[in-house]
Amino acid sequence: MVAMLYWFLWIYLATLTSAYPGGAPDGSCGHMTPAHGSPASNLDQSPFYLNVSATSYLPGEKIIVTVLSSGANFKGMFLQARGEDSPNNAIGWWEKPNGTSFKQMECAGNKNSALTHSDGMSKAAPSRFVWIAPCNSTTDYRFYATIVQEYATFYVKIPSDTVVRGNGEKVCKPPGSGGTGVSLPPLSMTLFVAIVHAVALLR
Numbered sequence: 001m002v003a004m005l006y007w008f009l010w011i012y013l014a015t016l017t018s019a020y021p022g023g024a025p026d027g028s029c030g031h032m033t034p035a036h037g038s039p040a041s042n043l044d045q046s047p048f049y050l051n052v053s054a055t056s057y058l059p060g061e062k063i064i065v066t067v068l069s070s071g072a073n074f075k076g077m078f079l080q081a082r083g084e085d086s087p088n089n090a091i092g093w094w095e096k097p098n099g100t101s102f103k104q105m106e107c108a109g110n111k112n113s114a115l116t117h118s119d120g121m122s123k124a125a126p127s128r129f130v131w132i133a134p135c136n137s138t139t140d141y142r143f144y145a146t147i148v149q150e151y152a153t154f155y156v157k158i159p160s161d162t163v164v165r166g167n168g169e170k171v172c173k174p175p176g177s178g179g180t181g182v183s184l185p186p187l188s189m190t191l192f193v194a195i196v197h198a199v200a201l202l203r
């Protein structure tokens with residue numbers, strides 16, 4: 001039993017020291033820059049870029065954002081929408097991504113306002129994600145992705161084209177206000193965290 005606990009602790013420490021295989025840390029919501037000790041790669045040379053499904057939106061409408069690549073795979077991603085009136089905060093909601101490689105994240109106090117990777121495995125583009133524009137929104141938006149290709153090769157805040165506020169109104173209800181906006185961590189992760197805490201207490 002003790003051996004098992006140490007095994008979990010070892011994994012935990014290995015996780016801490018090998019960048020962020022579990023996703024971008026909360027503290028990087030604003031600057032979107034991984035603390036990898038090397039400078040960000042030049043955006044002009046990025047093999048990754050973003051495509052948006054529309055040039056305008058109404059409140060509550062969905063926009064499909066696709067991470068495209070000229071061939072390269074990537075390991076990490078941090079994706080947010082930023083309004084022209086609040087360029088430092090993640091805005092709107094992301095739907096739960098398909099598959100298990102990516103997950104929702106809370107930034108700027110807004111639940112599910114960012115997406116990040118959930119493991120350190122190689123991921124292929126195109127990867128498609130669905131964003132829902134906030135209610136009562138009047139500003140224009142751009143999407144920004146930080147993509148980690150390899151540990152020392154990452155591109156910070158790759159911008160999409162601008163998505164402007166269309167003319168008109170739309171009835172809009174924030175996701176989660178009517179039930180299923182909240183995603184719980186998987187049981188395995190909950191157990192894992194509980195065990196890590198137990199080990200910390202035993203020491």
Ligand SMILES: *[C@@H]1O[C@H](CO)[C@@H](O)[C@H](O)[C@H]1NC(C)=O
Nearest residue numbers: 051052053054064066068126
């Ligand atoms: C980019 O998005 C537009 C609008 O949805 C779509 O027509 C186009 O095929 C997309 N391009 C790529 C390369 O996915």
Ligand SMILES: *[C@@H]1O[C@H](CO)[C@@H](O)[C@H](O)[C@H]1NC(C)=O
Nearest residue numbers: 064097098099127128129130
């Ligand atoms: C997620 O998967 C479903 C079922 O295959 C598909 O219809 C949907 O378009 C996918 N969503 C995205 C964002 O690709």
Ligand SMILES: *[C@@H]1O[C@H](CO)[C@@H](O)[C@H](O)[C@H]1NC(C)=O
Nearest residue numbers: 134135136137172173174177
């Ligand atoms: C949108 O604005 C209306 C009227 O000001 C307000 O009642 C409603 O709560 C707002 N909705 C959101 C999601 O902020």
